[in-house]
Amino acid sequence: MSTAPVAENGKILSAELQGRWWTWVASEPETTNPVTDTNGSRCGRNQPPDVWFLAGTHGGRAxxxxxxxNGRPIAVPVINLVGDDQSCAAFMGRAQGTVALDGKPVKPETYEGDSILVEGVQDNQVTGEEGRFTATACGLWVQLPLLAPGAHSLRIHGQSGDFSVDVDYVLTVGASSA
Incomplete structure (x- = not known):
C-alpha cells in the first residue's frame, strides 16, 4: 500500500486525510463504529497502516x-462535518475547539472544505450513505507526531453552534519493536 500524499511539514494533506477518515468511520455499522464507542474498545477497528485515526462523537462526551x-502518527478531528459547500461554510463559521496533549495545548488546523471521496457500508449512521460518493468535508483537525511509548492523555473539545464534542482519551503507545 502506498503512503498518503503529504505536505512539506510531513502531515497528510487535508483532502486526503478527511476522505480517508470519513471512509474509516463509514466502514463500520453503528453497532461497531468508533464514533459511537463509549470506552475505546473499538478504536483499533480497520486502522490503516500509516496513521492512527481517533474519533469524536455524534455530539456529547466520551x-x-x-x-x-508504536510508530504511528495520530489524526483526529476536533469537530468536523461532511456535507456540501454551503453546510461546511455555515459549520466552519461557528467552529471552535481546543486540544491538549499531556496537558499542553495543541493548535488545531482549519480545513475549510475539501471535496472528498467516501466509501460507506450499509447501516453506517455516520454519513448515512452506502457505497462510493463524493462530498465536501470540513473541520478543525490535529495531526500528532509520533508519541513516545507509554501513557498519554489527549483532551478534545470542539463546538459549532449547538453541536459539541468532548472526548478524553487515555492513549497507551506500545513499546518500540527495535
Missing amino acids: VRACEIP
Whole structure:
C-alpha cells in the first residue's frame, strides 16, 4: 500500500486525510463504529497502516482508553462535518475547539472544505450513505507526531453552534519493536 500524499511539514494533506477518515468511520455499522464507542474498545477497528485515526462523537462526551502501536502518527478531528459547500461554510463559521496533549495545548488546523471521496457500508449512521460518493468535508483537525511509548492523555473539545464534542482519551503507545 502506498503512503498518503503529504505536505512539506510531513502531515497528510487535508483532502486526503478527511476522505480517508470519513471512509474509516463509514466502514463500520453503528453497532461497531468508533464514533459511537463509549470506552475505546473499538478504536483499533480497520486502522490503516500509516496513521492512527481517533474519533469524536455524534455530539456529547466520551472517555476512551486506546492502545496504539508504536510508530504511528495520530489524526483526529476536533469537530468536523461532511456535507456540501454551503453546510461546511455555515459549520466552519461557528467552529471552535481546543486540544491538549499531556496537558499542553495543541493548535488545531482549519480545513475549510475539501471535496472528498467516501466509501460507506450499509447501516453506517455516520454519513448515512452506502457505497462510493463524493462530498465536501470540513473541520478543525490535529495531526500528532509520533508519541513516545507509554501513557498519554489527549483532551478534545470542539463546538459549532449547538453541536459539541468532548472526548478524553487515555492513549497507551506500545513499546518500540527495535
